[in-house]
Amino acid sequence: MIAVADIFGIPTKTDELYKKALTHPSYTQDLNLPVTECYERLEFLGDAVLKLTVSDVLYNMYPKSSEGEMSKIRSIIVSDNTLAKIAKENGLQDLIILSKHDEKQGARKLDSICACAFEAILGAYYLDGCYLQVREYIKNTFTPLIEEVKVNFGRYNAKEILQEYTQKINKDRPEYRVIGEYGPEHKKEFEVEIIYRGEVLASDRGFSKKDAEQKAAYLACKKLGIIK
Secondary structure, X not given: OOOHHHHHOOOOOOHHHHHHHOEOHHHHHHOOOOHHHOOHHHHXXXXXXXXXXXXXXXXXXXXXXXXXXXXXXXXXXXXXXXXXHHHHHHOHHHHOEOOHHHHHOOHHHOHHHHHHHHHHHHHHHHHOOOHHHHHHHHHHHHHHHHHHHXXXXXXXXXXXXXXXXXXXXXXXXXXXXXXXXXXXXXXXXXXXXXXXOOEEEEXXXXXOHHHHHHHHHHHHHHHHOOOO
């Protein structure tokens, strides 16, 4: 089986750290182990390492960007959706240690769990004395994603753009309504429509309600001519 060092390209020293980083709380609960034996504490630390490094990259890449724009890009880049995509593509999800029940329920495929494990590994590397190496890994991995979000900022920021537009017209806000749910629990797809002043502006699907809302908002912005 592929190892953490193979995935991240950084040698590991303290095996116990990485075992904790890959252990879901359900597994420790099943074995009546202390909560400190799962990935939650390391996830807390890794989240800080990730946000600091991404903030540093943004600050230096875009010297003329406002704090608000950088914060928005960072929130997209460090979202569960982005982290889970990386974890699934590089094989990290296959290393997560789950309870038998959660394994059967397909929890390994959940974005939230994959994202937590990814951040926990970053925290493990930090404690293992590999901060400089993990910082370089984050920069190399996330810089292309940051550039893509920056170029297509309207697509990722469509909800905010739409709300600002409608507020200039009146105080009515667009209403987002879930009109359908499809697929199994571990990979459920949501369909959302946007209603503004009694009119359905657009609808679209996504693997989370937020994702579906953002996609629908983008279509609505294009329909209204706000985004070309």
